[in-house]
Amino acid sequence: MASIPEDTIVCTGHYDEGGDFLGFSTVSSSGVEGWSPRNIPPDAPGENPDLAISIEIVVRNPNNKQSAKQAAQRLITAISRIRAKLSENPNKFVIIKGTIFTTAQILTSLENTQWTVSDRPPSEYKNEGVGSSNYDPNGTNADEINFEGILGYAHPNYPDDEGMSALVLHELAHLTEGGYNFFVQNYTKWQSEPAAHRGDFYPSDYSRNVEAFANDLMHAMSAEISLDVEYPAGQLVTPGGYTGPVDPQQIYNTHSSGW
């Protein structure tokens, strides 16, 4: 069987010294592919390389390349907007399940994340979602999102790009220390259930609890930084029978009463 064709492209958003967005460039193994969706004017001010956002695009099917690039550009635009909102509100914080999350922490998570847009089908992600996030306390966080998932959130049905704002802030919630700790608490509690009863972690009340936590943090922080978000109806994940997020012990207690 022939190997799966795969093309890696890097889509980068560029900013001037004042932090204003200049445009995108995309580069593949064949070299610079050019600027889109608009050209950088010849008299553009000097760029600030510290502000550049790069997104890796990995597609197996060459037919997905153009759409994946569009998705990457939408993602850069949303990340750029959220970075600006966080920077404008440096002293805001929210408390989720007793843990403080500051705008500075979310900003640090944003700067410390390598984003990837892929055409990996959602069936290959463990969590029923459109991507996967990996918090790394000692290195670079990784967040991969399926291009069709992004284009769904980027749909014009969402006013003011609110679907994309929700998506990016939700992912950033997973990529904080507190978000990761809540995942570990839930995973550990799931592991403590008898093997005969616990089933898979994905999906479980525990994994849904982790999603509910990310949604709560996303909604609370968006209110603090005056960023409108809209999450798709029916996808506001709460663990079965609970108003989430809840202490994982509560899930354990409910489960154990049925053993």
Ligand SMILES: [Zn+2]
């Ligand atoms: Zn999530």
